[in-house]
Structure formats: structure tokens, C-alpha cells
Amino acid sequence: MRDRVWITLGLIVFLVGITYPIWFNNAAGVRAEAPVLRKPVKGPNCVAPLEYMRASHMELLTAWRDEVVRQGNRRFVAFDGRTYTMSLSKTCLDCHDNRAEFCDRCHSYAGVSPYCWDCHVDPRQARTVRAWAGRPQAEGWAR
Amino acid sequence: MHAWTALITIIILAVAGYVGGQLSATRVLIGTIVPYVAIGIFLVGIAWRVIAWARSPVPFRIPTTCGQQKSLPWIKRARFDSPFTPGETIVRMLLEVLLFRSLFRNTRAELRREGPRLLYEEEKWLWLGALVFHWSMLVVLLRHLRFFREPTPAIVLLLQRIDGFFQIGAPVVYWTGVTMLAALGYLLWRRLKIPQVRYVSLFTDYFALYLLMAIAGSGIWLRYFTKTDIVGVKQLTLGLMTFTPVVPTTVAPLFFMHLFLVSVLLAYFPFSKLVHMPGIFLSPTRNLPNNSRAVRHINPWNYPVKVHTYEEWEEEFRDKLIAAGLPLDKESGNHV
Numbered sequence: 001m002r003d004r005v006w007i008t009l010g011l012i013v014f015l016v017g018i019t020y021p022i023w024f025n026n027a028a029g030v031r032a033e034a035p036v037l038r039k040p041v042k043g044p045n046c047v048a049p050l051e052y053m054r055a056s057h058m059e060l061l062t063a064w065r066d067e068v069v070r071q072g073n074r075r076f077v078a079f080d081g082r083t084y085t086m087s088l089s090k091t092c093l094d095c096h097d098n099r100a101e102f103c104d105r106c107h108s109y110a111g112v113s114p115y116c117w118d119c120h121v122d123p124r125q126a127r128t129v130r131a132w133a134g135r136p137q138a139e140g141w142a143r
Numbered sequence: 144m145h146a147w148t149a150l151i152t153i154i155i156l157a158v159a160g161y162v163g164g165q166l167s168a169t170r171v172l173i174g175t176i177v178p179y180v181a182i183g184i185f186l187v188g189i190a191w192r193v194i195a196w197a198r199s200p201v202p203f204r205i206p207t208t209c210g211q212q213k214s215l216p217w218i219k220r221a222r223f224d225s226p227f228t229p230g231e232t233i234v235r236m237l238l239e240v241l242l243f244r245s246l247f248r249n250t251r252a253e254l255r256r257e258g259p260r261l262l263y264e265e266e267k268w269l270w271l272g273a274l275v276f277h278w279s280m281l282v283v284l285l286r287h288l289r290f291f292r293e294p295t296p297a298i299v300l301l302l303q304r305i306d307g308f309f310q311i312g313a314p315v316v317y318w319t320g321v322t323m324l325a326a327l328g329y330l331l332w333r334r335l336k337i338p339q340v341r342y343v344s345l346f347t348d349y350f351a352l353y354l355l356m357a358i359a360g361s362g363i364w365l366r367y368f369t370k371t372d373i374v375g376v377k378q379l380t381l382g383l384m385t386f387t388p389v390v391p392t393t394v395a396p397l398f399f400m401h402l403f404l405v406s407v408l409l410a411y412f413p414f415s416k417l418v419h420m421p422g423i424f425l426s427p428t429r430n431l432p433n434n435s436r437a438v439r440h441i442n443p444w445n446y447p448v449k450v451h452t453y454e455e456w457e458e459e460f461r462d463k464l465i466a467a468g469l470p471l472d473k474e475s476g477n478h479v
Contacts, residue, residue, distance in 0.1 A: 003197070003201075004197050007193065007196070007197040007425065008197070010193075010424060011189075011190060011193045011194070011421075014189070014421065015186060015189075015190065018186070019186070021288070021291035021292055021384045022384050024292065025291075025292065025293070025381065025384045025385050026384075026385055026386070030292075030293045030381060030384075030385060031381070031385060031387065032378045032379070032381040032382035032385060032387055032388075032389050033378070034374050034375070034378055034391075035374065051372075051393070054372050054374075054393065055370040055371050055372050055373070055395075056370045058313040058314055059313070059370070061313065062312065062313045106373075106374050108294065108295070109293070109374060109377060110289065110290075110295075110373045110374060110377055111289030111290075111295030111299060111300060111303065112314070112373075113300060113303070113304070114313065115310055115315075
């Protein structure tokens with residue numbers, strides 16, 4: 001029947017569409033590799049164990065934000081008894097000193113766009129921002 | 144009863160996925176072989192169903208119409224309720240597929256206590272629940288493309304930004320996940336609550352609902368509560384897609400439960416009521432224009448039938464009929 005042409009066409013469109021990740025990734029030569037991250041500059045100690053940080057660092061950062069902004073408390077006692085200053089720019093980015101080669105690698109790999117950087121400034125990038133625009137706010141944030 | 148057996152089945156499957164994700168041997172099984180088999184069953188099953196439907200004959204125009212068909216020029220007709228042209232039929236199909244127009248017409252019959260009076264009322268909640276669920280699920284599926292493509296397509300990032308517009312928490316709450324689960328919850332609630340609906344509900348009705356709820360629930364749980372190594376998850380999916388499967392050990396067992404239930408859904412899909420997804424496009428009651436009175440439809444598989452008419456019969460036995468003195472339709476025969 002003449003409808004079979006349309007049904008077959010529809011079926012082909014569906015099958016091609018639904019298998020899009022398969023043929024597209026293979027055609028593009030994508031490989032299942034984890035992004036390579038820049039090692040922290042100040043040794044292996046972090047504010048929490050690796051497994052926790054890998055999966056749940058955003059929870060910790062949110063908790064820090066609430067603690068600092070609402071309670072004014074910046075002192076954080078880590079799981080191993082060390083104390084840290086709760087600060088994204090001063091503590092996290094002090095050790096993980098390159099946002100593009102640390103934070104962004106996994107975030108862009110997993111398609112995550114966190115809004116940390118709506119307010120916070122990467123100290124390294126801030127220098128270029130200052131030179132580029134000379135915006136007073138950017139300077140203020142960077143400090 | 145059906146509600147319970149379906150629930151127990153889902154719990155068994157979910158536990159199997161969860162436990163399987165913890166043992167190193169079964170983790171590889173659930174992370175590689177099961178999804179491949181499930182995807183294979185899904186693709187072949189859907190194709191098989193659609194081809195079987197395409198092969199089945201549709202000799203007549205059998206659209207279910209809900210309005211005045213095209214008639215005399217001064218009679219007002221319902222264009223999309225009783226479509227006449229292919230264009231009108233396409234619009235009708237689009238309204239059905241995208242907006243569930245027939246469900247919008249849903250009514251509820253109720254015998255009121257004041258007297259023996261049967262009332263028909265509009266009942267839009269089913270339509271709303273179904274619409275919210277299906278659209279939410281579409282957005283959720285499209286959002287999952289972030290695990291299936293590297294780099295993540297810009298359209299997916301845009302969708303995520305719209306979905307997480309209110310930026311509640313970190314990771315931000317995606318509303319479609321919440322609305323999908325809420326709509327499924329409502330659809331289940333009405334199935335259990337309304338006696339008539341409960342009466343006609345079978346195992347498969349509950350099973351599909353529980354399965355989708357378990358998938359949505361485990362996905363939400365993975366995103367907001369017990370988080371897992373998302374990079375490992377993407378490695379796993381990309382490995383599956385590029386036929387170089389890897390099963391990172393950093394991925395939580397709950398993820399394997401999610402993956403296993405999705406595999407069950409894929410494998411179950413072509414053989415269940417869920418196959419209405421392609422089926423809606425192939426419904427002869429919806430996809431045919433109502434033009435039976437204007438266009439003659441000749442049965443496409445009519446083959447020449449060998450017939451023996453009375454005329455021929457009379458010719459054959461003419462001599463005998465005359466001899467018996469029987470009246471003839473045709474007085475003089477062709478032979479003579």
C-alpha cells in the first residue's frame with residue numbers, strides 16, 4: 001500500500017533519531033575517557049575525602065556559603081581535624097589554582113554549569129579582567 | 144491485587160539492580176550486557192511492531208470523529224474533529240500527539256445522591272496529569288543527552304538552564320524531574336482511588352507506573368541525595384555508545400539500580416501498553432481523513448473472483464430448461 005512508504009520513512013526517522021548518540025559519537029571518534037585534571041599544588045590533603053569531594057563537593061560549597069553568609073563563620077574543621085578558612089577563592093582555588101584545568105574540565109564534561117562564577121572570581125582570571133576592563137567591581141571582588 | 148503484585152515485582156527488580164551494582168561481577172553485567180540487550184530488544188521490538196502494523200490491512204476509512212463531517216456547503220463542519228483533507232488530518236494528529244486533545248474531552252459519569260440522575264461532568268485532571276507527565280519525561284530524556292554526547296550539545300545546556308531557572312540548591316533543582324514524578328504519582332493515585340478505574344486496571348498498568356516512578360525516583364535521588372561520581376557515569380554511557388564499555392568502580396550502586404530499571408523499561412516497552420508511543424501514529428481511527436462519502440475506497444486486496452451468474456447458468460442448461468417447460472429470462476439463446 002502507498003501508506004507503507006510513509007510508515008517505513010517514519011520508522012527510519014525514529015530509529016536514526018533514537019540511535020543518534022551511538023552513530024554520532026562513533027562518527028565523531030568520541031572515546032569514553034575521563035577528563036584529566038590538574039593536580040592540587042599544595043599536596044594531597046583536601047577538606048574532605050576524595051570520594052566525597054568527587055560526588056558531593058557542591059553540597060559542601062553550599063553549606064560553606066550558608067555558614068559564611070548567614071552566620072559569619074569562616075572556620076571549618078575538616079574530617080581529619082585540620083582547620084580551614086571557608087572560602088572558595090582563598091581556600092579551594094589556593095590549592096586548585098587553575099579553574100579552567102580543574103573545575104571546568106569535569107563541569108563541561110558532565111554538562112554542568114554551576115553559578116559559582118556569577119559572583120566569585122577566579123583570582124587568576126581576575127588579573128586579566130582588571131587589565132582588560134578596569135572595572136572597579138572586578139577589582140573589589142578579586143581582593 | 145494487581146497493584147501489589149506489580150509493586151512486589153518492581154521491588155524485586157530494583158533490589159536486583161541495587162545489589163547487582165555492588166558485586167563486581169554483576170556490576171559489569173548490569174553496566175554493559177544488560178543495557179545492550181535491552182537497547183537491542185527495544186529497537187528490534189519497535190521496528191517489528193511498526194512493520195506488523197504496516198502490514199495489517201486497513202480496507203476502510205474508520206476515523207473516530209467528534210464533529211460534523213464535510214457535507215453540503217451551508218452546513219458548518221468541524222475541520223479537525225472530522226478532517227476531510229490530508230492536511231486537516233495532520234493537524235488533528237498533531238493536536239492529538241502534542242496536546243492529547245481526545246483526553247481533553249474526558250468526562251466522568253456520576254450518579255448523584257439527590258436522585259437517580261446520571262450526570263456527566265468534564266474531567267480534566269487525567270488530561271493534565273498525562274500531559275505534564277509526557278512533556279516532563281521528554282525534557283528529562285533530552286536533558287539526559289548530556290551523558291550521551293561529548294561535548295554536551297548547546298541545546299541541552301540551554302534546556303538545563305530553563306529547567307533549572309530558579310537555581311534552587313546545588314545541583315540546581317530541575318523542575319521537570321519533580322513534575323514528572325508528581326504527575327506519575329497523581330496517575331497512580333487516581334488508578335487506586337477511583338473504583339471504576341481500579342476495576343479495569345491490570346498488572347501492566349501498575350507495573351508501567353511503578354517502573355517509571357522507580358526510574359524517576361532513583362534518578363532524583365541520585366541527583367539530589369546520595370550523589371555519585373557523575374564523570375564515571377558519563378564514562379559508562381559514552382563507553383556503551385562507542386562499543387568500548389567501561390564500568391568505573393566509583394559509580395554508586397544506586398546508579399546501577401537506575402540503569403537496570405531503565406534497561407527493564409526498554410526491554411518491556413515494545414511488548415506492553417507503552418508501545419502507544421509509535422502506535423498513536425498508526426491508529427486508523429485517527430490518521431485517516433473522513434472522506435468516505437466523497438472518495439470511493441476500493442479494497443486493495445480485492446482479487447478477481449470466479450463467478451457463475453444466473454445468465455451464464457441459464458445459457459448452460461437452456462435445453463434442459465426448455466425441455467422441462469420452465470420459464471426463461473432470455474427467450475432466444477445465443478446458440479440456435
